[in-house]
Amino acid sequence: MVSGGVSKFAKARPDATFQKIVKESFDYAMNDVPKLKHSRIDGSVVSYFSDHFTRQLMAGIMATDYLGLCPKPNKRVEGGGATGGLCFQAGWEAVASGRMNVCVAFGFETMSHVPTWKGNEFIALASDVNFDYPVGGFYSGYYAMMVNRHMHEFGTTVEQLAMVSVKNHMNAYGNPYAQKRRKLTIADVRNSTMVAYPLTLLDICVMSDGAATCILADEETAFKLTDHPVKITGVGTGTDMMRMADRPHGEVILAPNEKKSDYRNLKYPGVHSFRAGRSAGLQAYKMAGITDPLKQLDFIELHDAYTSSEIQTYEDLALCKYGDGGKFVEAGCPFMPQIDYGMKLPMKGTLPVNPSGGLIACGHPVGATGLMQAVFAFWQIQGSIKKHYGNGELQLKKADRGLIHSHAGTGTYVTVSIMERGW
Amino acid sequence: MARKNPTNPPAESKKVEELMTGTTVFNIPLPADLKALKGMSPIVIKQPYHIDYIHSYGQDSPFFAGLSNGKLLGTMCGKCKYTYATPRLACAQCGRETKWVEIPQSGRVHTFTTCYFGGEEFLKETPFHLILVEFEGVDTLFLSRLIGPVGPEDIRIGMKVKAKFRRNSQLKPTDVYFVPSE
Numbered sequence: 001m002v003s004g005g006v007s008k009f010a011k012a013r014p015d016a017t018f019q020k021i022v023k024e025s026f027d028y029a030m031n032d033v034p035k036l037k038h039s040r041i042d043g044s045v046v047s048y049f050s051d052h053f054t055r056q057l058m059a060g061i062m063a064t065d066y067l068g069l070c071p072k073p074n075k076r077v078e079g080g081g082a083t084g085g086l087c088f089q090a091g092w093e094a095v096a097s098g099r100m101n102v103c104v105a106f107g108f109e110t111m112s113h114v115p116t117w118k119g120n121e122f123i124a125l126a127s128d129v130n131f132d133y134p135v136g137g138f139y140s141g142y143y144a145m146m147v148n149r150h151m152h153e154f155g156t157t158v159e160q161l162a163m164v165s166v167k168n169h170m171n172a173y174g175n176p177y178a179q180k181r182r183k184l185t186i187a188d189v190r191n192s193t194m195v196a197y198p199l200t201l202l203d204i205c206v207m208s209d210g211a212a213t214c215i216l217a218d219e220e221t222a223f224k225l226t227d228h229p230v231k232i233t234g235v236g237t238g239t240d241m242m243r244m245a246d247r248p249h250g251e252v253i254l255a256p257n258e259k260k261s262d263y264r265n266l267k268y269p270g271v272h273s274f275r276a277g278r279s280a281g282l283q284a285y286k287m288a289g290i291t292d293p294l295k296q297l298d299f300i301e302l303h304d305a306y307t308s309s310e311i312q313t314y315e316d317l318a319l320c321k322y323g324d325g326g327k328f329v330e331a332g333c334p335f336m337p338q339i340d341y342g343m344k345l346p347m348k349g350t351l352p353v354n355p356s357g358g359l360i361a362c363g364h365p366v367g368a369t370g371l372m373q374a375v376f377a378f379w380q381i382q383g384s385i386k387k388h389y390g391n392g393e394l395q396l397k398k399a400d401r402g403l404i405h406s407h408a409g410t411g412t413y414v415t416v417s418i419m420e421r422g423w
Numbered sequence: 424m425a426r427k428n429p430t431n432p433p434a435e436s437k438k439v440e441e442l443m444t445g446t447t448v449f450n451i452p453l454p455a456d457l458k459a460l461k462g463m464s465p466i467v468i469k470q471p472y473h474i475d476y477i478h479s480y481g482q483d484s485p486f487f488a489g490l491s492n493g494k495l496l497g498t499m500c501g502k503c504k505y506t507y508a509t510p511r512l513a514c515a516q517c518g519r520e521t522k523w524v525e526i527p528q529s530g531r532v533h534t535f536t537t538c539y540f541g542g543e544e545f546l547k548e549t550p551f552h553l554i555l556v557e558f559e560g561v562d563t564l565f566l567s568r569l570i571g572p573v574g575p576e577d578i579r580i581g582m583k584v585k586a587k588f589r590r591n592s593q594l595k596p597t598d599v600y601f602v603p604s605e
């Protein structure tokens with residue numbers, strides 16, 4: 001990866017159509033790699049999640065032509081909430097296969113065109129319309145059922161969930177691209193409006209208008225374009241059954257740092273864990289040569305559509321054992337070492353998760369989200385956070401290797417990509 | 424409106440008919456200097472969108488017929504005996520075609536939530552409880568509504584529940600719902 005750019009995520013962008021929002025993120029990325037001539041781009045991949053939100057079929061090509069990337073190759077990639085992560089990997093595939101030397105991966109979503117509850121209805125259509133949607137289709141409800149089971153199985157608490165919200169909102173304070181930058185307490189999160197028990201308004205990400213662009217190149221070209229390229233050393237993609245009710249109750253898929261005896265009585269994945277996330281993580285770890293992710297990763301940008309899914313994902317990514325996600329956050333492990341959260345955190349900064357503020361605070365313009373994570377991770381690894389954010393508050397001292405994680409449905413598509421300092 | 428003599432219409436008929444539907448704008452004054460247009464506020468219009476889908480339940484149809492007969496139909500794989508509470512006609516374990524079986528009408532709450540908001544279509548029904556039901560001898564779960572308890576504090580995982588059926592079938596999965604049975 002040689003460059004990246006994002007539009008500022010906002011609740012609504014009535015001033016611009018999706019093409020212009022995409023162009024903002026594309027121009028940002030192009031300006032950051034001045035040696036790259038537009039003519040040297042070999043093609044692109046584009047992602048957006050929902051034709052319902054756009055009310056424009058083939059919006060992908062309209063964004064592509066607005067960027068002046070015709071008649072070069074392009075295709076749309078879509079996979080629910082993981083759309084952006086899949087697009088990033090499709091861009092990587094185009095380069096890794098040798099088909100392109102320079103590929104632009106960009107994505108967008110304009111969710112403000114319908115009222116919030118209509119938007120929730122559209123999103124819920126990403127559940128089985130024969131058996132799930134008509135019962136009261138609502139993603140926050142689905143995630144609430146998952147976390148209630150997680151709490152039952154492992155003793156996870158609502159305060160532990162709230163800590164994720166405090167962390168991510170506080171981190172976003174230093175990120176000018178984030179939609180929600182707020183200093184909160186655990187009590188604020190718990191006293192906020194209940195949406196689907198036990199998840200409150202502050203446990204849940206918001207809808208956004210936004211776009212993100214990543215420019216990918218092969219190694220030789222990359223070094224011609226920049227002195228500080230970031231190498232993608234591992235990719236993994238996992239899937240699971242659309243209907244949560246259909247998930248098996250079998251044996252845990254073990255990570256290299258786990259044993260069968262760790263999980264004698266656990267039925268897996270059930271509805272408390274994401275088999276797709278575990279599968280994607282293990283593929284990416286294997287490819288990148290990671291056997292102990294907690295030690296071998298410097299930071300993670302993961303898909304925290306819900307505070308609960310961040311905790312579930314710590315476990316899927318084997319940062320801790322299944323069931324220990326709540327304790328992991330309570331100990332302070334995923335918090336930034338340099339930020340004051342107003343809480344006692346004995347193991348603060350072990351492995352910062354969502355230094356950017358994640359989806360909860362940055363916003364979740366679905367087709368852009370997975371690419372946004374790649375851009376924030378890219379800047380973190382380059383050590384260029386100060387340049388791009390206008391302040392260095394969120395720059396980690398050591399950020400040589402990061403992980404990005406994109407997640408769809410109730411865990412139906414999950415992508416994990418490992419990004420490393422390439423110079 | 425169609426006019427007579429379409430082969431040689433009079434000049435004035437080439438005008439577009441003036442409509443009074445959708446957005447009506449009488450005048451948006453333009454500046455003398457077109458550069459100033461970059462500062463113009465966006466024009467935002469409303470676009471209605473309504474569709475009636477002709478949706479077929481396809482191979483899942485017998486399930487809905489079952490509900491209207493007061494029965495919960497699931498499927499079972501003849502080879503691996505895996506039983507699905509929410510029917511699927513192809514076994515996800517081995518790929519074989521499954522057969523229809525009747526599943527128990529009582530089970531336990533595997534997990535639950537109370538929705539205080541929802542998609543627009545269901546907003547008027549909030550708050551409502553969603554549960555995943557587990558049944559003895561059945562390998563997968565079933566999503567349904569739980570009727571009766573007031574708030575989430577009245578529901579617990581493991582609680583016994585039994586199926587009830589709407590008298591007037593709507594041919595929707597909500598033709599069945601569960602109530603506490605302990």
Ligand SMILES: [Zn+2]
Nearest residue numbers: 500503514517
């Ligand atoms: Zn089978």
